[in-house]
Amino acid sequence: MKQFLLISILSFWFNSSLWAGQGDTLQIISHDAITVVTDPSKGANTYTEWAVFPGEEEAIRKIVMKIKFACPDNMRCADWDYLDHITIKRTGGKEGELQDFEIGRMLTPYGGAFGEKWEFDWQVDVTDFSLLLRDSVELEYKHTGYETNNDRGWKVTVAFDLIKGQPAMEPISITKIYDGSFAYGDKEKPIDKALKPVQFTSEKDAAMGRLRILQTGHGMDRPDGCGEFCNKYRDFLLDEKLVASRQIWKQCGENPLYPQAGTWIFDRANWCPGDLIQPDLYDFAIAKPKHTIQLKMEDYNSPKPIANELIAAYLIQYKAYRKKNDVTIEDVIIPSKKAIHSRLNPATFGPTIVIKNNGAEPLTKLSINHGSKGQDSNIYNWEGLLQPGEMDTVTMPGLILQKGALTYQFELRKPNGRKDASKQDNLMSVNYTPTPVHEPTLIFHLETNKKPEDNGYQIVDAEGNILYQREVGTLVADTLYKDSLQLSKGAYQLVLKDEGGDGLEFWYKTRAGRGKAILLNSQGKIVKSFNSDFGSSITYNFTVGDTPDPILENEISLGVFPTRTKDFTYFDFLSNNPEEVLIKLIKDPGGEVVEEHLYRDFKEGRLTFDLSRYPKSRYFFRVFVNNKVVYNKRLRVKE
Structure with a gap:
């Protein structure tokens, strides 16, 4: 303890x-x-x-x-x-x-x-x-x-x-409604019979009930892939009346934890690999002595059922909201050092927070003061409609200072034009990391793979103006684009999209091939190399200024593809300077080094590896530059 x-x-x-x-x-x-x-x-x-x-x-x-x-x-x-x-x-x-x-x-x-x-x-x-x-x-x-x-x-x-x-709100009681693994798609075990209506008795002084649900789908039947890989809806009924319906589904291409070794980009039944599940919350008025609650899944039968819906649902009864006007900051998304917000940070503009209405009255307007510590604050007037208990993500205009204290502050004021009854969670400050600084002339080096129709990119400034772009659907397969970018001093955002959600490479999609995205300076030096296995998008924020950051000697573009092969795989390498590169092919499990190659003064090239002589197994393709591991990718040989 x-x-x-x-x-x-x-x-x-x-x-x-x-x-x-x-x-x-x-x-x-x-x-x-x-x-x-x-x-x-x-x-x-x-x-x-x-x-x-x-x-x-x-x-x-x-x-x-x-x-x-x-x-x-x-x-x-x-x-x-x-x-x-x-x-x-x-x-x-x-x-x-x-x-x-x-x-x-x-x-x-x-x-x-x-x-x-x-x-x-x-x-x-x-x-x-x-x-x-x-x-x-x-x-x-x-x-x-x-x-x-x-x-x-x-x-x-x-x-x-x-x-x-x-x-x-003051909680009065908590009651288990459902807790278990429920067969789904099995006509011999219909899920409707398992998810029966549950009656509860209202507690004295209870004004509101909250149904809190954790639900994920598992198993993979044929032909629909239920319950892990099928998109089905769930209804929430209160007193036999529909309150809410939602798809039990989650898109995984924007998972903040990327890349991963397996099928991390595949959308799933309300979860992704490397994911702490966020609950579904449904609030409702308690208006009579007894109520019934029921969850109902979309009708579904499988000829070979093995799917299960794993559901934990709890009812919490609460007293009435203590105050009429009470708003809180739940989280700061931009700027942030949190791992879960790493796809959007570090950032140069667009401070973003999550607010929550913790008052009894609907929230329709709010004043938000925000700015870097030690600087004059900005005022953003939010308008909308948040019912009690609801949240909203608010993005505000404005630059995020890249020098000095590197602390950003937010303060919520005047919910509904009134004094906030609980000011203790109206003020939040965060420490953050500055964005890189580059020179005015840059080159965006984009090599497409064999599925370019999913890709496109934009460079926007702090006002949202699109300065450069190649629209989705305009790129040609297996083509190198080297776009020269002339930028004035200021803050910028590069967004590279993949509408297919599988990046410029994904090990499972061997036929799609591999592409590359690199940001170069005017001398052709790498200032940023992007991981090709990025899922749905890359967001890169940077500043153009008088004193660009030094070129990092360890900024390298490299990758091996395909990583699922019966014979050949290819290793691409590009660095700013000649390096000593050691490549090891390591058997998994066991750790036996089955191949080892040392390349001295290696700056750029493509190497071919013939793996056809090896038995079916998995291997690690591990790359050392100057005795430091810089790349570790799993290969699947003859699998």
């Missing part, structure tokens, strides 16, 4: 935002950098820890659970996209009450090619479980899967940030 008190606005773990003007923030770590591996004999391995939370007398405004993954010490990161659960097992100490409330669901990444220093973190709001996260709590991290456990796994940390203060 570990408990850490961070007073007021100390810097949070995981490079979190800073809240100013709030009460104390308590950070509690239940699982502290534990090594997590599979148990192949059972398909699941559990790790339970006790943690001490505040007592019932302590008012809690908000609870955020944070999950951090890294490669374990003396092991490599694990391979497969397995299903993990974070569960409250027991409350009230060792003799306390068994609970089994799933508060988080994690899908592990395809980590086979991650380097030993790799790490990533996610977070989810778990304030709805504040009635249970009190006193001594037993928390379980359950890791599923069957892969080997002697040389691979994860280093996992589970922590909670508790923000003290009066909650926007």
Whole structure:
């Protein structure tokens, strides 16, 4: 059990935002950098820890659970996209009450090619479980899967940030509605019979109910790929009336954790590999003594059913909102150092936040003061319609200062033109990283693959003007475009799109080939090389100024393709200077080096490797430049 008190606005773990003007923030770590591996004999391995939370007398405004993954010490990161659960097992100490409330669901990444220093973190709001996260709590991290456990796994940390203060709504009770794996598409086990209506009795003083749902689809039947790879809808019924309907589906091409070793770009049934699931929340008025709740899945039958919908749904009954006008900053997206916002950062313009209406009245207008620390603030007047409990992502005009304190501040004022009743979460400041600075003349080097119809790019300035572009649908296959860019001083954004969601290369789509995207200076030196395996888009923000950043000697463009082959694969290499390059072909598992090649004074070229003599297996294609690993890609030979 570990408990850490961070007073007021100390810097949070995981490079979190800073809240100013709030009460104390308590950070509690239940699982502290534990090594997590599979148990192949059972398909699941559990790790339970006790943690001490505040007592019932302590008012809690908000609870955020944070999950951090890294490669374990003396092991490599694990391979497969397995299903993990974070569960409250027991409350009230060792003799306390068994609970089994799933508060988080994690899908592990395809980590086979991650380097030993790799790490990533996610977070989810778990304030709805504040009635249970009190006193001594037993928390379980359950890791599923069957892969080997002697040389691979994860280093996992589970922590909670508790923000003290009066909650926007006071919870009264929490009730389990559904909790299990439900067969889907099996006419012998119809899911409608399993997801029966559940009746609940209204608590005294309850004004609002919240249905909190974690749902993911698993299994792959024929011919539809259910439940992992089929797009089906789910209805939420209250008292037999439809309240909401949504597709149980998630697009994965914009996953902030990229690239991964497996099929990370494939859209799935409400999850992606390397993903902490965000719950669906449905709020409704409690207007009578008894109500019924039901979830219903789209009608579906499979001739070979193996699909399952994994659903954990809980009802939390709340008292009425404490205040009429109460708005909060939930998150800062731009600028940010958070891993989950890394596709959009570092940034030069367009500060972006998430706001939430925590008041009883609909929010229709709001004033947002924002700007870099030490500078005059900007005022943005937001208008819209947010019902109680709803959130909105707000992007504002304005530059983000690239020198000085590198701290950006946001303050919410005058919700609905009135005084905010709870100002403790109206002010947030974040530290951020500056964007690179380049010279005015640049060259965008774009080599298309065999599917160029999905690709296009734009360069825009801070006012949103498109200065250069090649529209989607205009590019030619296997063609090199070298566009000269003449830019004045200012802030810019390069966006490279792939509407097919598979980047300029993807190992599974061998026939599509491989393309490249590189930003060069006027002398042809690489200032930025982009990973071709990027999914749906790349966003690169930069500044043009009088003093460009020095050219990094280790800025290299390289890649091997195809990575699934029966015979040949090709390695492309381009660097700013001649380098000593060592290439090793390493068998997986086992780590045996089956080929090794040393190239001295290697600056540019394409190398061919004949792998036809090797048996069916997986290998790592590992590249060292000046004795440092710069590339580690998995090859599938004859698979």
